[in-house]
Amino acid sequence: MIEVHDLVKRYGATTAVDGLSFTVKPGRVTGFLGPNGAGKSTTMRMIIGLDRPTAGLALINGKRYREHKAPLCVAGALLEARSIHRGRSARTHLLGLARTHGLPDGRVGEVLEEAGIANVARRRAGTFSLGMGQRLGIAAALLGDPAVVILDEPVNGLDPDGVLWVRTLIRELAADGRTVLVSSHLMSEMAVTADHLVIVGGGRLLADTTVDELIGRVAPASVTVRTPEAVRLRSSLLSHGATVSSSEAGELSVAGLDAPDIGALAAAAGIVLHELTPRRASLEQAYMELTR
Amino acid sequence: MKVTFARVVRSEWTKFLALRSTWILFALVAVATVGLSAAIARNASAPSSSAPFLGVDVVSVLLGIVGIVMMTGEYGSGLVRATFAAVPARLPVLGAKAVVLTVAVLPFMAVVVLLSAWVFRVVGGPLPGSGDHIVGAFVAPVLLALLGLGLGALIRHTAAAITVYVLAILVAPALLGAALPDDLGERLVKYTPVAAAQALYTDRATDPTGMLAPGPGGVALGVWVVAVLVAGAVVVLRRDP
Known part of the structure; x- marks a missing residue:
């Protein structure tokens, strides 16, 4: 569990994080979303104790990160910029x-295997591609078998295989009951991996919600209906409280009723339908709406 | 599982030995010291007490750079974020690096200096100076390496730290005498790190006023090392990596 309380980070006159509070619960994937410069990386660095907050507090399992006796076994982090010496x-x-934690050397072999880079384990990291560096960073995050995993833009630079691996890994970590906080600026990525969303913009919290709830809140669902008897169907729908708009003849866009209800109404009135398609706003649309 | 100082030392030892630059610099140090000793033994007609160890002046720069890079290499590569995530108290990292540097450089320099002395005798005859100078010649570079480590922690940037080290250690003392009024410069020069280091392996009979005795020289250099390491420690604790 990660608890962030009124976190503030200022660099001189600029405020990177401006009174952020949220909680990341175990057993689910929490997506940390926001445009570049929204304060995501800074917040993650403050959670790990690398950046000193100007004000506020970040706790991992009830304590500050640096107060844990074996921090790598409590929380593992992949931070955005590479954190590897090219010569090793x-x-x-x-x-x-x-070795800082007295973890057995065998554990290193395990995470190298898990990250799929065991075959290049003895190569100098300076020769690594972006994707291999990213896998090594994730291996480092998993080293202490931590209950809390924090990944900053984990799919950056990964090939499709790697993206799939990260998605699966993240889901498995959450299914194990771990607390998983994953940042991204890619909505499509979060749409498939995150259960819960923390959205920030300009260092402030914009939303702390689920994917479904966010989409529903920002852009209500609609149903597209095509029928040769549009006029008759429209009046029937309106009388049942739906909102109907039409962009072309024979096609209706209906809000306020779901597809089964519309189908039942049409059947009762003996109206032929050619299409009945529920439309859901994408997370991307919802996000654009929110951060506009 | 928990973080202990001994474990951080072990971790830093692993990291130190795994770098190619460590081995290259150590090889350079050995070749330079022993080689210069042999060359001087062959060519000097009346060698001074420091003659067998003139190479130590050169290697002190190299070892200072080893110390600098131990710290700035972490910042330059971003590794420092992983290191401080593993050891959030941070100070044990600087302490462990100091231990590793001492444990690696001290016995290594002892061997190199003894070898230099032996080569000098084989090539050029009896060794000038006293046995204390042999000890001074391998302790001084260790202290200068630690000074480099402190500078690295303080400045965090490799090129800038090396520049400051070379200017402060090698160039500034030469300028002090000329730049300051009366004999003030001359009186201060002997307290600069490089002059204090040389006092540990040079017979001051030739220059009794311009050089400290080995004891005070060691103390002066020790004060420099502690001061710079403390300043470096403050930066390590205070500034976000």
């Missing part, structure tokens, strides 16, 4: 981290 191999990079 993936293996020695991870060994260096593991």
Whole structure:
């Protein structure tokens, strides 16, 4: 569990994070969304104790990150910029981290295997592609088998295989009961992985909600209906409280009634339907609406 | 599982040995010290006490850079974020690096300096100076390496830290005498890190006023090292990586 209370970070005159509060619960994937510069990375660095908050508090499992005796076993983080010395191999990079905690060397082999980079473990990290660097960063985050996993833009630079791997991994981590906070500026990515959303803009909280609720709130669902008897159907729908608009002859866009209701109404009135399609706003549309 | 200082030292030791630059710089240090000693033994007609260890002046720069890069390499690559995420208290990292640097450089320089002395005797005859100078010659570079580590923590940027190190260690002392009024410069020069370091392995009979005795020289250098390391520690704790 991550609790963020009234977190503020100022750099001179600019305010990167402006009184942010939210809670990340275990057992589900929480997407941390916002445009570039919204304060996502800064917030994540403050949670991990790398950046000192100007005000406010971030707690992991009830304590500040730095108060934990074995922090890597409590929370693992992949931070946006690379955190690897180019001159060391993936293996020695991870060994260096593991040994601070007295983790067995065998654990390094396990996470290298899990991240799919065991075959390049002895190569200098300077020769790694962006995707391999990203996998190494995720391996480092998993090293201490932490209950809280924080990933900043994990699919950046990954090929389609890697993207799929990250998606599956994130879902599995949450299914294990871990707390998972994943940042992204890619809505489509969050739409398929996140259960819960924390959306920020300009360092402030814009929404703390579920994917469905957000889409429903910002852009109500509608149903597209095509019928040769549009005029008759329209009056029938209006009398049942629906809102109807039409962009072309024979096509209606209906809000306020769902597809089964519309179908039943049409059947009762003996109206032939050619199409009955529920339309849902995409997360992307909802997000654009929210951050506009 | 928990973070302990001994474990952080072990981690830093792993990281130190895994870098190619560590081995290259150490090889350069060994070749430069022993090679210069042999060349001087062959060519000097009346060698001074520091003659067998003139190479130490050169390697002190290299070892200072080893110390600098231990810290700035973390900041430059972004590794420092992973390191401080693993050791959020941060100070144990600087302490562990100091331990690793000392444990690696001290025995290494002892061997290199003894080898230099032996080569000097084989090539050029009896060793000038006293046995204390041999100890001074391998302790001084360790202290200068630690000074570099402190500078690295303080400045965080490799090129800037090396520039400051070279200017402060090598160039500034030479300018002090000329720049300051009367003999003030001359009286201060001997307290600069490089002059204090040289006092540890040079017979001051030739220049009794311009150089500290080994004891005070060691203290002066020690004060420099502690001051810079403390300043570096404050920056490590205070500034966001």
